Amino acid sequence: MNLLGNVNYWMAMFLLVMGLYIVIARGNLVKKLIGLGIFQTSVYLIYISPGKIFGGTAPIIAEGFRTYSNPLPHVLILTAIVVGVATLALGLALVVRIHEAYGTIEEDELQLQDIDAP
């Protein structure tokens, strides 16, 4: 019961660990960014889940509605999504520049190319 009741948190944690694993385990710079994206998205779920109240509506005062969901986590996560998009865009821009400069986006090949530079 408890396990099922917290299914949203289990999913968020699964995505969190999966994203982090991709960032660490993959050598391809674009795949790393994909992992980073999953990692960041999982945090959005951790914030949004507790804001939902069963039977609650948007917090607009009106006749007949007494239970409201908490709007604050949504607002916070809108900001976090913007930050996430900016990070991803900047990361991809850097990958493009790295590809121009090195001709590869594999981490091990990048390291080999600079091994004897001063």
Next chain:
Amino acid sequence: MFGQAGPVDACTPFVTLASHLPALQVVVPLMAAPLCVLLRRGRLAWLVALIASLAVFATAIALLGRVQAEGSISYLLGSWAAPWGIEYRVDALNAPLLVLIGAMAALAVPYARVSVAHEIPEQQHYLFWATWLLCLTGLLGVTITGDAFNIFVFLEISSLSTYVLIALGRDRRALVAAYQYLIMGTIGATFIVIGIGLLYLTTGTLNIGDLAARIGDAGQLRAELAALAFLTVGLSLKLALFPLHLWLPNAYAYAPSVAAAFLAATATKVAVYLLLRFGFTVFGSSRVFENLPLGQMLLALALAGVLVASTAAIFQENVKRMFAYSSVAQIGFIMLGVGMATPTGLTGGLVHVFNHALAKGAAFMLLGCVVLRLGPPTLERMAGLGRSMPFTAAGLVIAGLSLIGAPGTVGFVSKWYLVLAALERGWWWLALLILLGSLLSVVYVWRVVETCYFREPKTPAREAPMSMLVCAWVLVAGCVYFGLDSSLTLGAASAAAQSLLEALR
């Protein structure tokens, strides 16, 4: 219910500039950044950055003066009352840090005119200044805000602009360094958001002061401990605590000179400040330091950082990289003070935040002079620098002495306090290890001194232009001045340490 949380005293008749200083501290550089983009001319953008930085410095000094005279300042953004709205809070801990950031900005911009013209393509100048101002905005915002989520937003503003600044370096390795920093920095920031989220879930508030009060009531929930763990790891990544420092050496080594000087002096310091803010102000009253081995863990990692990074610095051929490793070691010294969590230890750590900023800012600025005349500052190129660029070399020696902690420089004051704090607790071994760490820094600084003064110059070089030397030498002079008369810095540091430790009792 919701209607009551509206603006308070919204119709104050006299709006004075002075009462809005905390907002202006952040708003001025924030507005200057898009202005730079609109102007599209490198020179004009530089002028805007200069005016904004001087304004930031003046504002920070005014705020520090008010805090020392009247106590903490609380500023309600848009006049929304505190737990609902965002509060800016200036107190004994962050006011000196604001002055430090402001001072570094006000020195870096005049320094950068020649350096940036040399290192960055003409058509990118205005973008460089816009990014630089955004970075400044982020650092100031993180420091001044009293709202946990706002901290994250400003932290990301400063981090994203830092990645761009580093990627602007001329060496192609700057791109890889910026990418690595982006990955590590984003992981760190996401950990911080998780920590803040868990705190919000358990307490229902994001205001720092409110958080501190409510955590005290709630006692020790497991979610709160998890929040502390996420925050500590995330912030340790940002402040480059060993072994999470791997992004730092390359990032500082390949960044444009002025960016390296400014970031080395401020960015990691702001992360240290955040760790203190969360560790002491927020969690202080919930007795984490008594029930968890957090202090011991920080001590062990800080010591490892001092010894490993100092040793790594000895083997570097690129002097910028050497000083970057030295930064990791010096952050270790700062964290030693934090980990001891005694009044003397914290004072030592906090004063070292300031002292290291002076010394490392000066060192990286002088290396920027070397880059201007000789190219990448390898030991080989710097041979005989004492003869060809006497002022640059002499400044490097004094900054180096300060990193070692030689008497008469700022480094001595903070190391003295750290050793004193170790002895107060009866930890002879720790005092000895601090001395050992300083001895290791003697070795790498000596390598620089030896190449500069005891080798024949290979490439002829002229002394760097006056505008760069003057700015760097202001910091060098600061290293000596605050080393001889430490009453000002120590006074501010011990006041800040007192305010932090009050929460523990």
